Amino acid sequence: MAAATPHSPPPQQLSSPFLEYIRAPGGLDKVVLRGRRSCSVEIRLFGGQVTSWKNDHGEELLFVSSKAIKPPKPFRGGIPICFPQFGTQGNLEQHGFARNRLWAIDDNPPPLPVNPAIKAFVDLILKPSEDDLKMWPHSFEFRLRIALGAGGDLSLTSRIRNTNTDGRPFSYTFAYHTYFSVSDISEVRVEGLETMDYLDNMKGKERFTEQGDAIVFESEVDKVYLAAPSKVAIIDHDMRRTFVVTKEGLPDAVVWNPWDKKAKAMQDFGDSEYKHMLCVEPAAVEKPITLKPGEEWKGRLGLSAVPSSYCSGQLDPLKVLHG
Numbered sequence: 001m002a003a004a005t006p007h008s009p010p011p012q013q014l015s016s017p018f019l020e021y022i023r024a025p026g027g028l029d030k031v032v033l034r035g036r037r038s039c040s041v042e043i044r045l046f047g048g049q050v051t052s053w054k055n056d057h058g059e060e061l062l063f064v065s066s067k068a069i070k071p072p073k074p075f076r077g078g079i080p081i082c083f084p085q086f087g088t089q090g091n092l093e094q095h096g097f098a099r100n101r102l103w104a105i106d107d108n109p110p111p112l113p114v115n116p117a118i119k120a121f122v123d124l125i126l127k128p129s130e131d132d133l134k135m136w137p138h139s140f141e142f143r144l145r146i147a148l149g150a151g152g153d154l155s156l157t158s159r160i161r162n163t164n165t166d167g168r169p170f171s172y173t174f175a176y177h178t179y180f181s182v183s184d185i186s187e188v189r190v191e192g193l194e195t196m197d198y199l200d201n202m203k204g205k206e207r208f209t210e211q212g213d214a215i216v217f218e219s220e221v222d223k224v225y226l227a228a229p230s231k232v233a234i235i236d237h238d239m240r241r242t243f244v245v246t247k248e249g250l251p252d253a254v255v256w257n258p259w260d261k262k263a264k265a266m267q268d269f270g271d272s273e274y275k276h277m278l279c280v281e282p283a284a285v286e287k288p289i290t291l292k293p294g295e296e297w298k299g300r301l302g303l304s305a306v307p308s309s310y311c312s313g314q315l316d317p318l319k320v321l322h323g
């Protein structure tokens with residue numbers, strides 16, 4: 001069966017105790033995934049964007065700006081999808097067009113190996129419109145599965161296929177532009193990126209090497225860490241919480257906080273909100289991904305939030321997973 005069009009009624013798979021389809025005007029229809037106790041995830045069809053992820057106490061784990069603007073503007077917060085271009089690295093609008101398009105529910109996605117314990121998931125699909133093809137002349141199918149695990153973990157799996165019929169390959173850059181909610185950016189540290197090489201977007205993308213200590217924040221940061229490890233931890237002392245970010249198929253990790261000056265210049269961001277957010281974005285930026293016709297790429301983001309009694313030093317999965 002073909003994928004649903006953006007305006008078709010919600011398919012049967014959405015009638016489940018774990019899923020709710022909520023209609024709203026102006027491209028704001030959303031799907032809510034429900035897990036144990038108060039765990040939930042909200043996904044907006046506009047942008048195929050996760051806009052909320054709550055733990056089993058109902059606490060919001062992602063940052064969303066109080067000044068976020070409605071479609072057709074990109075939505076400030078949650079997990080925007082940057083495709084087929086990250087940043088300004090190309091001729092398209094900043095971060096590509098996928099975050100500004102209405103996605104559809106994919107009611108018959110090709111099989112994807114799943115953990116049978118995961119009951120709450122939804123599949124979305126984006127295909128280019130005629131206008132998109134004028135800007136970026138490549139035919140593709142972008143399938144996105146968003147799943148809420150039994151323990152409250154969130155995963156996003158992207159499958160992008162080249163469906164060009166003229167034999168042409170295409171190349172793209174990509175990011176899961178994840179906005180984490182933090183208590184106070186000055187008290188947060190990131191472990192897993194020590195000693196990594198990075199491109200500094202604030203210094204003309206010049207390449208540097210990070211020092212040996214965990215990363216802390218005292219001013220604007222906009223860096224693309226290259227060949228970053230598959231697991232990175234964001235340790236929030238005040239919240240006694242550690243976010244564990246895992247990535248597959250995505251070599252890089254962008255770290256961004258606009259700090260005070262840039263915050264004031266952004267129309268859709270509160271002047272002090274930079275204190276309560278941090279973007280850590282699994283990405284493929286330095287080396288674009290190339291697909292031949294018929295080829296498919298897969299890139300996965302995994303997020304969990306665990307209580308942290310976590311000390312600085314090497315990332316120890318046992319400590320991260322068991323507190």
Ligand SMILES: O=P(O)(O)OC[C@H]1O[C@H](O)[C@H](O)[C@@H](O)[C@@H]1O
Binds near residue numbers: 254
């Ligand atoms: O304002 P946006 O288009 O959403 O971009 C917000 C930020 O995204 C990324 O993290 C980039 O590295 C930054 O350079 C950019 O400022």
